[in-house]
Amino acid sequence: MIEVQSSHAAEAGNDERVSPAGEFAHDLARALANRPRSISPKYFYDAEGSRLFDRICELPEYYPTRTELGILARHAPDIAAHMGPQAEIVEFGAGSLRKVRLLLDAMDRPARYLPIDISGEHLAHSAALLQRDYPGLEVRPVAADYTQRLLLPAQPPDAGRRVGFFPGSTIGNFAPEEALHFLTSAAQVLRGGALLIGADLVKDPAVLHAAYNDSQGVTAAFNLNLLARANRELGTRFDLAQFAHGAFYNAPHRRIEMHLVSRKRQRVALGGEWYEFEEGDSLHTENSHKFTIDSLRALASRAGFRPGPVWTDPDHLFSVHWLHAPE
Template structure:
């Protein structure tokens, strides 16, 4: 059943690619949803891509995966049998949602970073009953679709959606009178950041929440590398399509001429630094034009597109403490695959 659903979502992304090119305006939000747009511009994208491809080794941020098609492909990944993080985190939320709500506090303002699809947040919204929900995501179309779906499911909920890049300094549409703030950062997206960057991001979140504010955050745990390697190299090739879609997006938005068939998806667990690495490997010597600039690739050269750090509970708590948080509680699944932490701003 899961394979069928994922395969169907994978096929549907072919239509989504055409929608990206044809409809940049996107759907009109529900009247119950206000929308704040701080989406990076084409100029921002051009600068970041050229800078990353000019480095040695070449590297691009995983946030660039999430155009509309990329977001739909990621949704398909979360349904794959090999990909344990999403269903495991949802399982933890289902079992301990009420305890988490007790920690975060009810009827407050809930900020969700990297909201993506609405699957995980629904359990938390039911338990928390926040006064205002502020989903934040870089994928504009996906954010609007998710916000509208939640407005229909929770008709009394005020939603103030923000399309923003939270990987750097970011603004949120918060009212000065909102003093009871909590945040939810699911999916172990914190693992996509280098530890120093993760610490800086947590510091920014702490500054937004203020003293005593609480953060509920998902963190993937260290485990057998065979489980990790399978999760990022699925048999259906959906993760490969997700990775390669990055080149398709650059072609469309920056007028580049990547031939996706000249690259392959490569993912592996790097034991020394406890992280999954995803790369796009060039299958031949070639020169690609991006935004008018020629970018040479040697055969076997890669673009490093994503890291996903895996932590022990103690190591993550140490990182959070360095960023100004104190750990209040941790929940895990029976197999210790994944963890959800409640952190409180301490200073």
């Protein structure tokens, strides 16, 4: 069974909670009304968006997934030793649950696995597959927005450390102040334990450009799916053919930016309001900040973590950090 949490305050009564569709409509309306237009990348991840992202991870141009998998496979015994026996894993933004298998295979009697993801349908499917392959492991999926306040179940009585797992350099999707807020919250949730986090590193802009502008157009489809989702769930009538995928490296900010760019003058209705797009106007859908090892460790320290070991690949494309949570 999937535990579902509201993305709003946990203390709010059921009557006060906003449905996922209502939250999406509210945030999209605000994004369309603002200048510049920008919306959280969390809305990429409905079932179709999650499926497309899984395809992105297999693309030849998209190095982060295979590079991080290589790091985890190579160093899993060392990482498991840091976790200690009977550790509990909390994975933020769990997705397809592929990477955690490398950790589970190396761990000493894992106590429980709590995958958290905003896409409940995709999470349920992935969790069922994992449970089938690890029948002795308690798998307790939580459908929630992990960027909001989380109330996790109490640890089992015999559990060891609670270890957060945040792979994929998803930390790079946050604005700097949002990243600090997330890490500060995670430090409290993981008190006495640790966080294992993946962070993409600064590198040749040409490598970055290719990773977000793949030759098969999967990333473009993933980006445009946000508008398709709005059509499906909110009744908008975005003409996907009239929006282009745009992704580029903003060197001064050390980040990839993804945009949906209007190909012509057009307008779209949402909630009884009309929103105008001029030719060339864009909706900013994602940032993917890149880090140096020192900058990630400094950010973690500000959030209350004590930086520990760092593992990277031979080409220095990606890094995986062990961060000690406060006691």
